[in-house]
Amino acid sequence: xxxxxxxxxxxxxxxxxxxxxxxxxxxxxxxxxxxxxxxxxxxxxxxxxxxxxxxxxxxxxxxxxxxxxxxxxxxxxxxxxxxxxxxxxxxxxxxxxxxxxxxxxxxxxxxxxxxxxxxxxxxxxxxxxxx
Numbered sequence: 001x002x003x004x005x006x007x008x009x010x011x012x013x014x015x016x017x018x019x020x021x022x023x024x025x026x027x028x029x030x031x032x033x034x035x036x037x038x039x040x041x042x043x044x045x046x047x048x049x050x051x052x053x054x055x056x057x058x059x060x061x062x063x064x065x066x067x068x069x070x071x072x073x074x075x076x077x078x079x080x081x082x083x084x085x086x087x088x089x090x091x092x093x094x095x096x097x098x099x100x101x102x103x104x105x106x107x108x109x110x111x112x113x114x115x116x117x118x119x120x121x122x123x124x125x126x127x128x129x130x131x
Contacts, residue, residue: 103120
């Protein structure tokens, strides 16, 4: 009975250690995901500032003006909630909002097994408004 209790204690201790390690790994994944998202956001903002985008009349807009316009309208992304799926729950979860609907077409890739071709677009819900 004493040996049984010692083995049981060792098993419980080992399981608790595994749980602790799994929790630490999950926290690390979530943190890495948030850090990589912040780095990607910073890189995109830097690229916008450095670009010399063209307006409708093909007249170059100063990069500072582009940055001011783009960055002022670019909302920060919400924090990562799910480490295993970093985008889950970050964008409201609604397929339609403000008179527009998000649509998608998903098809299996013909050339790469277990991959999919995804086409995503936004449509107006009001036929009078196409923009």
